[in-house]
Amino acid sequence: MTATPPPLPELVSFLETLPEPHILCDRNYRILAANAAYRAGSGRPADLIGRTCFEVSHRYPVPCDQAGESCPLARSLKSGQRERVVHLHHTPAGESYENIELSPVRGSDGQIAYFIEKLEPLPVARGLADAPQLTGRAPAFRAMLELVARVAPSEATVLLQGESGTGKELVAQAIHDASRRARGPFVAVDCSGLTETLFESELFGHERGAFTGATARRIGLVEAAGGGTLFLDEMGDIPLAMQVKLLRLLETGTYRRVGSTELLRSDIRLISATHRPLKSLVEQGQFRQDLFYRVNTFPISLPPLRQRREDIALLAAALLERVAPERHLSIAADTLACLENYDYPGNVRELRNILQRASLLCDGDTLQSRHLPEELHDPGTPRQAEQPPCRSTAMAVPAGSLNDAELAAALRAHQGSRKTLAARLGMSERTLYRRLKSLP
Ligand SMILES: Nc1ncnc2c1ncn2[C@@H]1O[C@H](COP(=O)(O)OP(=O)(O)OP(=O)(O)O)[C@@H](O)[C@H]1O
Numbered sequence: 316m317t318a319t320p321p322p323l324p325e326l327v328s329f330l331e332t333l334p335e336p337h338i339l340c341d342r343n344y345r346i347l348a349a350n351a352a353y354r355a356g357s358g359r360p361a362d363l364i365g366r367t368c369f370e371v372s373h374r375y376p377v378p379c380d381q382a383g384e385s386c387p388l389a390r391s392l393k394s395g396q397r398e399r400v401v402h403l404h405h406t407p408a409g410e411s412y413e414n415i416e417l418s419p420v421r422g423s424d425g426q427i428a429y430f431i432e433k434l435e436p437l438p439v440a441r442g443l444a445d446a447p448q449l450t451g452r453a454p455a456f457r458a459m460l461e462l463v464a465r466v467a468p469s470e471a472t473v474l475l476q477g478e479s480g481t482g483k484e485l486v487a488q489a490i491h492d493a494s495r496r497a498r499g500p501f502v503a504v505d506c507s508g509l510t511e512t513l514f515e516s517e518l519f520g521h522e523r524g525a526f527t528g529a530t531a532r533r534i535g536l537v538e539a540a541g542g543g544t545l546f547l548d549e550m551g552d553i554p555l556a557m558q559v560k561l562l563r564l565l566e567t568g569t570y571r572r573v574g575s576t577e578l579l580r581s582d583i584r585l586i587s588a589t590h591r592p593l594k595s596l597v598e599q600g601q602f603r604q605d606l607f608y609r610v611n612t613f614p615i616s617l618p619p620l621r622q623r624r625e626d627i628a629l630l631a632a633a634l635l636e637r638v639a640p641e642r643h644l645s646i647a648a649d650t651l652a653c654l655e656n657y658d659y660p661g662n663v664r665e666l667r668n669i670l671q672r673a674s675l676l677c678d679g680d681t682l683q684s685r686h687l688p689e690e691l692h693d694p695g696t697p698r699q700a701e702q703p704p705c706r707s708t709a710m711a712v713p714a715g716s717l718n719d720a721e722l723a724a725a726l727r728a729h730q731g732s733r734k735t736l737a738a739r740l741g742m743s744e745r746t747l748y749r750r751l752k753s754l755p
Pocket residue numbers: 447448449450451477478479480481482483484485486548590630633663664667
């Protein structure tokens with residue numbers, strides 16, 4: 316390793332004035348200076364200077380890129396320019412995602428001599444269990460979070476794509492919370508099942524007398540979201556005729572209330588979500604191509620839970636705290652194995668519902684595999700066949716520990732298909748049909 320000349324005192328005193336936490340590193344990852352904001356919030360070791368950034372922030376013995384993470388310093392050395400990444404760091408508040416911006420500083424010979432690293436917490440996500448926030452640390456989750464961190468501060472229109480229950484609404488809220496509009500409203504609209512007329516008046520509002528039943532003037536959701544974010548969930552379900560009006564809103568920033576000729580101006584950022592690939596809807600003529608290009612400016616794919624199984628234990632702990640906050644339940648090892656081995660067609664929502672149900676069935680303080688629904692015991696699928704079935708240590712709960720009244724209530728509250736209802740209740744479709752048939 317080549318010795319690095321001590322940094323100019325002017326550079327160190329400049330960093331000292333910056334309000335955000337900053338450190339100065341050399342090419343060999345050694346910390347040469349840390350500003351007051353970093354020291355104040357750090358709780359990090361007092362003997363920082365001379366230690367490496369990977370050891371202090373990650374407790375890694377080797378640079379991040381050798382530990383399977385992207386290293387902004389290595390990237391910046393290669394690209395010669397500023398690099399940004401999201402990293403999971405050890406902080407006094409536990410593990411926390413941080414937005415890192417690394418800028419190279421060149422010496423008089425034109426070579427990179429130092430790096431200035433700015434570290435800002437990404438308050439919307441946690442690596443460890445923390446109730447309402449996005450939880451996860453799997454590579455697929457981190458890649459998604461990196462995109463969230465990049466796009467949030469901009470005004471770009473975002474399209475979230477992912478299966479039902481992967482956390483699209485949570486991510487939309489996270490983008491809003493990390494944006495300049497965070498103090499403004501976040502208005503979520505479920506576009507599925509809205510007819511054209513209902514959609515138009517919901518979105519744009521209506522004047523008094525605009526149609527039968529319009530007894531008073533009503534502002535629309537676009538207006539309600541003014542200064543904030545409008546989240547359109549299930550974008551693929553918007554009727555074709557409404558797509559034109561939505562496109563006009565996005566292109567010109569203007570719209571009219573139903574029954575009015577007055578042109579109103581909107582100040583919204585649009586985030587939309589879909590579980591159906593919009594591109595194929597375009598090919599089938601069900602979605603306008605021009606609108607597709609307009610909303611697809613910054614697409615983000617949310618990984619299904621089965622593609623981030625390593626997060627299941629972490630998520631289960633976080634979700635259990637949410638569904639049974641007072642009980643501090645733990646999960647038996649074989650039960651966790653069942654949970655980790657299941658495919659989750661309903662994704663994180665299904666995991667949450669499975670845990671909610673299990674917590675109701677469990678009288679003690681440890682969830683056992685007999686508290687899980689039959690699907691998780693069923694050694695039918697190829698993946699489950701690879702491992703010993705969970706049945707070995709536990710007695711399966713008869714399908715449908717929900718009583719008839721609970722099942723009927725769930726049916727009334729559910730708006731999607733029977734398939735998603737079955738997934739949400741943690742039972743097979745077959746069982747659901749059988750139970751529904753026998754309802755009094
Ligand atoms: N990464 C995550 N960390 C913690 N909770 C999560 C995460 N992802 C999803 N959840 C939880 O899972 C549930 C479903 O999430 P959400 O409603 O955001 O999914 P969705 O993709 O919008 O679903 P749908 O397509 O059916 O509308 C919520 O309770 C949410 O809080």
